[in-house]
Amino acid sequence: MDQNIAKLKQWVQESDNIVFFGGAGVSTESGIPDFRSVDGLYNQKWKYPPETILSHSFFERDPEEYYRFHREKLVIDGVKPNRAHTRLAELEEEGKLKAVITQNIDGLHQMAGSKNVLELHGSILRAYCSRCRKPYDADVINHGQGVPRCSCGGVIRPDIVLYEEGLDDDVIMRSIHYIRQADVLIVGGTSLRVYPAAGLINYYRGNKLVLITRSSTPTAADLVVHGRIGEVFDQI
Numbered sequence: 328m329d330q331n332i333a334k335l336k337q338w339v340q341e342s343d344n345i346v347f348f349g350g351a352g353v354s355t356e357s358g359i360p361d362f363r364s365v366d367g368l369y370n371q372k373w374k375y376p377p378e379t380i381l382s383h384s385f386f387e388r389d390p391e392e393y394y395r396f397h398r399e400k401l402v403i404d405g406v407k408p409n410r411a412h413t414r415l416a417e418l419e420e421e422g423k424l425k426a427v428i429t430q431n432i433d434g435l436h437q438m439a440g441s442k443n444v445l446e447l448h449g450s451i452l453r454a455y456c457s458r459c460r461k462p463y464d465a466d467v468i469n470h471g472q473g474v475p476r477c478s479c480g481g482v483i484r485p486d487i488v489l490y491e492e493g494l495d496d497d498v499i500m501r502s503i504h505y506i507r508q509a510d511v512l513i514v515g516g517t518s519l520r521v522y523p524a525a526g527l528i529n530y531y532r533g534n535k536l537v538l539i540t541r542s543s544t545p546t547a548a549d550l551v552v553h554g555r556i557g558e559v560f561d562q563i
């Protein structure tokens with residue numbers, strides 16, 4: 328076993344206060360493409376960059392085009408949790424892991440069995456009316472046709488944080504709470520330098536900050552484990 332993975336395994340064995348912070352890389356290993364990845368066909372199908380379509384003002388202006396993008400690029404049917412998701416759920420069940428904080432919107436941590444999941448960017452598995460806030464089954468946004476509307480006439484929207492919108496204060500406060508008192512903080516599928524990871528990880532006070540990454544960029548983590556996140560979690 329890789330020496331750094333062995334060290335991570337030891338830290339995990341010794342701790343009962345682990346927090347995981349995950350980014351897009353956790354989901355891409357389940358076959359969910361990063362919506363920001365612009366393939367060759369992109370410009371033939373879409374007139375705007377993803378960051379524009381997934382913005383608050385665009386949603387208000389052109390919900391029809393928003394939903395065309397949402398259903399084609401954000402909703403990926405048949406995806407399953409990978410070993411990172413399932414191992415994190417096991418560690419929570421064993422009383423070792425306190426929280427999963429994720430930037431992903433796909434609900435795969437819950438599907439794997441995790442209970443305490445803090446979704447910084449919300450979830451496409453929840454929907455609500457943008458006018459009266461009545462909750463709706465996510466099927467109407469993810470698999471319906473056209474623009475889904477509430478009985479009040481308002482447009483039903485996904486419970487995700489669009490560009491130009493702020494993160495949920497309660498989710499932020501709870502994330503800070505767990506990070507601040509974590510013994511081991513494991514970060515995977517994201518870089519430590521980009522928002523919102525960078526700002527939140529600053530609250531960590533311990534000396535067991537672990538970064539699982541496939542890149543070789545230098546970083547300030549206490550332990551860097553190189554590899555695919557699912558394969559790393561399979562060994563700890």
Ligand code: ZN
Nearest residue numbers: 456459477479
């Ligand atoms: Zn309504």
